[in-house]
Amino acid sequence: MDSSHHGNYKLSKAEKKFLRKQIKASHTLLRHEGIQTVSCATQSLVVANGGLGNGMCRNQLLPVLEKCGLVDALLMPPNKPYSFARYKTVEESKRAYVTLNGKEVVDDLGHKIILYLNFVEKAQWKELRPPALPPGLVVVEEIISSEDEKMLLESVDWTKDTDNQNSQKSLKHRRVKHFGYEFHYEGNNVDKDKPLSGGLPDICDSFLEKWLREGYIKHKPDQMTINQYEPGHGIPAHIDTHSAFEDEIVSLSLGSEIVMDFKHPDGITVPVMLPRRSLLVMTGESRYLWTHGITCRKFDTVQASGSQKSGIITSDVGDLTLSKRGLRTSFTFRKVRQTPCNCSYPLVCDSQRRETPPSFPESDKEASRLEQEHVHQVYEEIAGHFSSTRHTPWPHVVEFLKALPNGSVVADIGCGNGKYLGVNKELYTIGCDRSQNLVDICRERQFQALVCDALAVPVRSGVCDACISIAVIHHFATAERRVAAVQELVRLLRPGGKALIYVWAMEQEYNKQKSKYLRGNRTSQEKKEEMNGDTSVQRLLVEQMSDLGSRDSASSVPCIREGRGNSRQVSDSKLPIHVNRTSFYSQDVLVPWHLKGNPDKGKPVEPFGPIGPHDPSPVFHRYYHVFREGELEAACRTVSDVRVLQSYYDQGNWCVILQKA
Numbered sequence: 001m002d003s004s005h006h007g008n009y010k011l012s013k014a015e016k017k018f019l020r021k022q023i024k025a026s027h028t029l030l031r032h033e034g035i036q037t038v039s040c041a042t043q044s045l046v047v048a049n050g051g052l053g054n055g056m057c058r059n060q061l062l063p064v065l066e067k068c069g070l071v072d073a074l075l076m077p078p079n080k081p082y083s084f085a086r087y088k089t090v091e092e093s094k095r096a097y098v099t100l101n102g103k104e105v106v107d108d109l110g111h112k113i114i115l116y117l118n119f120v121e122k123a124q125w126k127e128l129r130p131p132a133l134p135p136g137l138v139v140v141e142e143i144i145s146s147e148d149e150k151m152l153l154e155s156v157d158w159t160k161d162t163d164n165q166n167s168q169k170s171l172k173h174r175r176v177k178h179f180g181y182e183f184h185y186e187g188n189n190v191d192k193d194k195p196l197s198g199g200l201p202d203i204c205d206s207f208l209e210k211w212l213r214e215g216y217i218k219h220k221p222d223q224m225t226i227n228q229y230e231p232g233h234g235i236p237a238h239i240d241t242h243s244a245f246e247d248e249i250v251s252l253s254l255g256s257e258i259v260m261d262f263k264h265p266d267g268i269t270v271p272v273m274l275p276r277r278s279l280l281v282m283t284g285e286s287r288y289l290w291t292h293g294i295t296c297r298k299f300d301t302v303q304a305s306g307s308q309k310s311g312i313i314t315s316d317v318g319d320l321t322l323s324k325r326g327l328r329t330s331f332t333f334r335k336v337r338q339t340p341c342n343c344s345y346p347l348v349c350d351s352q353r354r355e356t357p358p359s360f361p362e363s364d365k366e367a368s369r370l371e372q373e374h375v376h377q378v379y380e381e382i383a384g385h386f387s388s389t390r391h392t393p394w395p396h397v398v399e400f401l402k403a404l405p406n407g408s409v410v411a412d413i414g415c416g417n418g419k420y421l422g423v424n425k426e427l428y429t430i431g432c433d434r435s436q437n438l439v440d441i442c443r444e445r446q447f448q449a450l451v452c453d454a455l456a457v458p459v460r461s462g463v464c465d466a467c468i469s470i471a472v473i474h475h476f477a478t479a480e481r482r483v484a485a486v487q488e489l490v491r492l493l494r495p496g497g498k499a500l501i502y503v504w505a506m507e508q509e510y511n512k513q514k515s516k517y518l519r520g521n522r523t524s525q526e527k528k529e530e531m532n533g534d535t536s537v538q539r540l541l542v543e544q545m546s547d548l549g550s551r552d553s554a555s556s557v558p559c560i561r562e563g564r565g566n567s568r569q570v571s572d573s574k575l576p577i578h579v580n581r582t583s584f585y586s587q588d589v590l591v592p593w594h595l596k597g598n599p600d601k602g603k604p605v606e607p608f609g610p611i612g613p614h615d616p617s618p619v620f621h622r623y624y625h626v627f628r629e630g631e632l633e634a635a636c637r638t639v640s641d642v643r644v645l646q647s648y649y650d651q652g653n654w655c656v657i658l659q660k661a
């Protein structure tokens, strides 16, 4: 049967609805994934909603497909809400197309999922993942016996109240216990002068001695953290603070296997299987440069055949499925460092910052200086690259602009490269930005724009019908300055005029959904934009198909992190450097921008430390104050003559629409 020919026979309402959705699935695959479907029958099908990314297991989908014929290959790419099936013959794939299209199947958790099938030329999947483990990483399987595992697990006493030593904590998404030295999550460091009494448990001693003897580890650890993860729990991506611990960090997995994600600063993610009773050894690059973390979820994407138990999850999408997590307890052993770290990764080394990072501003003057150095100057330097990553206007901003009456006068305060200036041609729009280079880009695009500070816009009061300020006010470094920026926006409005404000949210996970900023696993094209926090990257198919009964198993559990996710030591009032693509643990942060391209545009300075041989792209740090829920609204309420019409969360941002009285 050809999907485009349904003869003269009149379709029922349900059939029409199904057809619409099937066509939509095909369009979405093309638009977002570049997968072409074809109208003539072939041996191969793409099965939308039949993917690991929306909770479908290999052993659930395969029998369904096999009812229609012999399946040659079933490719299930990780985290994707679709899979590819190749049948032995076209006859069989046609049968599948006819019988399974629109068919409801039930996944592992009893959710109903409707499949949409389309023919493709070839069942193929280009794997972008490098086939190697991060350098310096080893997983030693079966390092202990089942009996020892049992004994170690039984030795952990979670009931004992050791609060006087402050070594046991119930964090939001796992339980922890510390030995030897306590790890302080607030500062991401240990107190070297205050070892905990008792040292490491005696029970660990014989194992450590044995691993030393057999060469799995080189140093005897003096600190241990026990983490316990229920299914759905996790640990945010982080690098164990360089200045706190020596090179070698090892973690023993007990009770259940789990997949740990390693991420390189360039954006590559390598998921690594840690089987139960295995020892993860991180040294060198894998310990110092790559982040490690465990995503909060109840299922992991694993190899179906089980031939290779540990290490990197294969890139063979013909052999992936989902595995239900169990209760995992890990013993992480580290050696506390007594001298500063001198690793070869200065960009991520808290011991090797050449200059001291800026502090939290104590006065308006300091705030202004911080903004100058870590907002204005940075945008001036990165303008070209920044602009090349900012194409797609955010839909709700577009909606706001399109809803304004024709002829409205609109100011875009902090217009960047002008991506909103031409959205609605029926408006009179003027942009302004603090960066000359960005304003030049706007002018090249034939938009009206001028350079100014958002605290002093050279426009008469009350002349604007509307104003927008998208991703700007979070760059002001005190609460007073942020309110003043709102005040200035309101000053421009005529009575009844409206303003739309977007600021970056501290909460990058909201309503059980991770923002695009947090979501990993992207393609190389996506990487370019995502690397520096652009939120306009392509949406996942699973979102597009949200009305098709899909669910995102990868983020089905809310996971607000307990304040970790950065490798830096946060001492006194120094601003912490945020690790891109991780949760925020501080509201005032420096967010790195990895400058790519135009190297001839003068050698930009590297603020904290030399550019190592490992990272060819200079890094700039932009200051941000990320807003907590309600904070933007509260700031707006202190401004007179204005009321908050609407307040909402949109893809990692807090947003308000104001109206002048």
Ligand SMILES: O=C(O)CCC(=O)C(=O)O
Binding pocket: 225, 227, 235, 240, 251, 252, 292, 330, 332
């Ligand atoms: O659970 C694990 O294996 C790792 C724990 C970890 O990375 C840490 O506590 O720093």
Ligand SMILES: [Fe+2]
Binding pocket: 238, 239, 240, 292
């Ligand atoms: Fe760690």
Ligand SMILES: [Zn+2]
Binding pocket: 242, 243, 288, 341, 342, 343, 344, 345, 348, 349, 350, 351
């Ligand atoms: Zn270091």
